[in-house]
Amino acid sequence: MRTLNKRLFAIVFALALSASSSFSQSPLGGTSPDWKTVVQNRLPLYGHRNWIVVADSAFPVYAAPGIETIVVKDDLPSVLKYVAGAISSSGHVRATVFLDKELQFIDEHDYPGVSELKKQITGTFAREQVSSIPHIEVMSKIDEAGKTFRILFIKTTERIPYTSVYMRLDCGYMSDEVERKIRTAMAAADNQPPK
Secondary structure, eight states, X not given: OHHHHHHHHHHXXXXXXXXXXXXXXXXXXXXXXXXXXXXXXXXXXXXXXXXXXXXXXXXXXXXXXXXXXXXXXXXXXXXXXXXXXXXXXXXXXXXXXXXXXXXXXXXXXXXXXXXXXXXXXXXXXXXXXXXXXXXHHHHHHHHHHHTTSOEEEEEOSOOSTTOOEEEEEEETXXXXXXXXXXXXXXXHHHTSOOO
């Protein structure tokens, strides 16, 4: 019986290890819909504080086990449009979007097409959803989140630097305004004398 329990434990452990490795780095080749399946499979699992990043082709692969990287042979605008649409229609999450501030200073003469690409990226979201902050600050947010929460990076074929789009997922059925009201009410309650 003890041998059977050890074998059963070994099988369960191997299956768990296999399942956890499915969240590891997994480049996908071709233009098959596989990356869309990954997005559709991960999105129901993800909640506030998870991230999805649609990245340019030079974006690095992280070594942390909770950070998954997939490579797709599609352009950044089409991948971004799909991912943003999937997030928007999920109902349970919404995206707070961060762009590298450096993107504002990339010149059309150095990278032809960057002006149109900027329009396509920003046009995907409502203006109030998007913040531009220095690349180092975005990376710091990603590094911190990756210590605790899962992150999905989707590397596209884009070859213009600082075009990655970082989407931090927040609760889709509660606005920032409602969250502030709750925090204000809690702070006021903490300052009340005991009854």
